[in-house]
Amino acid sequence: MAGTAALDALNAVELGKGETVLISGATGGVGALAVQLAAASGARVIATARPGAEADFIAGLTTIAGVQIVDFTGSLDAQVQAFAPDGLDAVLHLAGDGDQLARLLRPGGRFASTLGVTPEGVTAFSVMADPNPQTLARLAADAASGTLRVPVTAAYPLDRVDEAFAAFGAGTLGKVAITCS
């Protein structure tokens, strides 16, 4: 589901090679996959993360150069402007204030949200993940080839599932796994 949401959001904004996309919520389950998929497509990626463990997590997601990190707890406008002075080509809204993020787009920029946010004045898409066979086959192929890695940062046995949910609710990098054997 996370991969499907990431891919559907990227497909919605139709990123061209060399275009710049801001992924807001890059440290989450959807975002960590979107960063990898966007970088592999040849886009310039700007990813949100707090300094420290979150920024290190983003830096470790892909070996493809050019993923820039911005601290969403600071002034996003100034940081993004340093990387994209003419404005962003696209925004993936997976977290944060969608209206504020939309103002970072260049004229004609595209915005896709998995949170149902469609700011006025920009080309905006509300994305509902559609895990159809074609999308799942593409994700599976990318995972099998090593292009796409699912970053599981914690695993819990089934009898400690309550701890897994508590950790997820408190903010987990990437994905949490429950082991059933």
Ligand SMILES: NC(=O)c1ccc[n+]([C@@H]2O[C@H](COP(=O)([O-])OP(=O)(O)OC[C@H]3O[C@@H](n4cnc5c(N)ncnc54)[C@H](OP(=O)(O)O)[C@@H]3O)[C@@H](O)[C@H]2O)c1
């Ligand atoms: N429409 C659909 O089909 C669909 C499908 C899947 C998911 N979703 C939705 O999409 C969203 C993302 O899903 P997810 O599974 O990736 O969630 P997640 O794992 O909880 O990730 C959200 C990430 O956003 C970060 N974050 C929080 N506030 C932020 C801000 N102001 N700016 C930038 N990043 C911020 C969080 O970091 P911290 O932990 O440091 O706060 C967290 O790493 C959720 O709202 C989910 O419900 C929708």
